[in-house]
Amino acid sequence: MSSTRSDGELLPDDGNLPTILKQFDITDGSCLEIGCGTGGNSIWLASKGFDCTGIDLASAALRIAADGARSAGVHLRLIRGVFPEGLPEESVEEGSLDLIFERGVLELVTFPAQQRKYLKRVARLLAPEGVYYALISRKQGSPLPGGGPLWTATQVRRAISPHLRILLLRPVLQDPGDKSSAPVWLCAASRKRGGWLRRPDFMSRVVRRL
DSSP, rough: OOOOOSSEEEEEETTTHHHHHHHHHOOSSEEEETTTTHHHHHHHHHHHTOEEEEEOOOHHHHHHHHHHHHHHHEEEEEESSSSTTTTTTTTTTTEEEEEEEESOOOGOOOOHHHHHHHHHHHHHHEEEEEEEEEEEEESSSSSOOOOOOOOOHHHHHHHHHHTTTTEEEEEEESTTTOSSSEEEEEEEEOSSSSOOOOHHHHHHHHHHHO
């Protein structure tokens, strides 16, 4: 669940998430959190006006997320299942999501055919200017809690590039405020076609840095 500051403002579980929103000028819209757990990030986003859907296999975590949303006075659409198979086609319209995000989920999808299925569904769900944001356990570090194998930058690119346009790939810490937290890759990507019409200059600068 989301934590709160001393002034009562909600904070997300993922300290990198506000940076992503700011960097890619994501101020509102619809989002999907894959592996939402107890919902801290989605609750925080909903408190900012986002329309949030979370999917997770753990019933206990989803109950905590639902309780947290009620306490925060926000609405979350929570689905029990494993992405992508567990997300009903009718639950989220294709091409409608401004943000899809996850932490340590893609790395658990170890078979290439399943990775392709996963990322193809992400690409179909993203709006033309939508962003897919993922934290992936980085080689030379320790896996995210409950995470899978450690990935190199080349492995990240090989998995994601056939399906999405990588906008940003950089090494960060899972918790930017804790130097002892797990090293991860922060990856942001968009649909390959039809997106980013409002920010072409910014996009070209990001891609040149890769």
